[in-house]
Amino acid sequence: MTAAPTSATPTAGSAHAGATLAATRADKSGAAGNASILPDALRAALEQAQAQVNGLVLGKAQAVRLAFVALLSDGHLLIEDLPGLGKTTLAHALAAALGLEFQRVQFTSDLLPADVVGVSVFDPQSRQFQFHPGPVFTQVLLADEINRAPPRTQSALLEAMAEHQVTVDGRTHPLPDPFFVIATQNPVDLSGTYPLPDSQLDRFLLRLQLGYPDEAAERDLLSGADRRDLIAQTRPVLSSEDVNAIRRAVDAVYASEQLIAYVQALLARSRKHPGVRVGLSPRAGLALLRASRAYALLLGRAHVVPEDVQALFAAVASHRLVAEADAGPDIAKSILYAVAVD
Structure with missing residues (x-):
């Protein structure tokens, strides 16, 4: 057994384990490269899309990568941070670079569920109820400041996020494919906010914080053009069909038995x-594995290594754990450091 990680940087032991996993994959398939599961042209376009978003959201390369992980894992993303740090810009830039339809809903205390999913209105000419779709019928939905709306409205997204469909007046309406929710929320200690219920939190694959930009990125931001103008000028390099093809490629990324055992050990711990x-529940373990596959793909690998799991564990686990009041904010990291890589 190698020592468990003691910092955010992966340990030499975990790197050795990753090399072992890579060798196992190479022995079984004869190729450990990314080209076997993602065509060169599609891989190049994906890298260009990431570069475009990084050019719009300055100094947040890891946050941008995690946003791509959530999208390509067929999951959803929750961003918790203070206003004005680029949450909306990230969502809009991602949709623009990928050529996906984008809608934004500003959640407020008086927002109704029908304002999100849509409503049936009686048409006197046809003498029938006609369904008028709400903004949830899009490919990238920005649910801005979701914790400013009451729980009943927050839960209106639950079926959409879980099933990619909504039911209104007993009729089911499928959502576009792909469908991706980026929800932003302010810290719960700000006035006028409602904590998200556990069932809603579990529907988000990842939760992350952007934080303040570093000095160089902030200087470039202050001296550069308006982000809204730059987003409007962004030309998409991928399409919805490409996104779905990459999602299928994520399914083909290899995770060895040793890697799965490592994830299971984290759940048990x-x-x-x-x-x-x-x-953490078994569903959290499945989410961690799928996100790790997407993370490996973005880094150009066709196999998952322990460093992928370690890089994502806090983002996958922190909003799913129910901790004691005095546990501290880094409980997910302490779990990660307590489990050695076999």
Whole structure:
């Protein structure tokens, strides 16, 4: 057993384990390169799309990568941070670079569920109810400041996020494909906010924070053009068909038995870790594996290594763990550091 990681940087032991996993994959398939699951042209376009978004959201390369991970994993993304740090810009830039339809909903205390999913209106000419789709019928939905709306309205997104469909007046309406929700929320200690229910939190594959930009990025932001103008000028390099093709490629990324055992050990540790009242579910483990596959693909690999899991664990686990009041904000990291890579 190698030592568990003691910092955010992967350990030499985990790197050795990753090399072992890569060798195992190469032995089984004869190729460990990314070209076997993603055509060169599509891979180049994906890299260009990431570069475009990084050019619009300055100094946040890892956050941009995680946003791509959530989208390509067929998951959803929750961004929790203070106003004015680029949450809306990230969502809009991602949709623009990928050529996806974009809608934004500003959640407020008086927003109704029908304002999100749509409503049936009686047509006197046809003497029938006609369904008028809401803004959820899009490919990239920005649910801005979702925790400013009451729980009943927040839950209107639940079926859409889980099933990619909505039901209104007993009729089911499928959503466009792909369908991706980026929800932003302000910290719960700000006035006028409502905590998201656990069932809603679990529907988000990842939760992340953007934070303040570094000095160089902030200087470029202040001296550069308006982000809205730059987004309007962005030409998409991918299409919805390309996004779905990349999602299928994510399914083909290899995760060895050793890697799966490592993920299972993290789940088991979370259920008995000091300071944790409710640990991670099997669904959280599936989310971690799928996100790790997408992360590996974005880094040009056809196999998952422990460093992929370590890079994503806090973003996948932090909003799913129920911790004691005095557990501290880094409970997910402490679980990660407590589990060694076999």
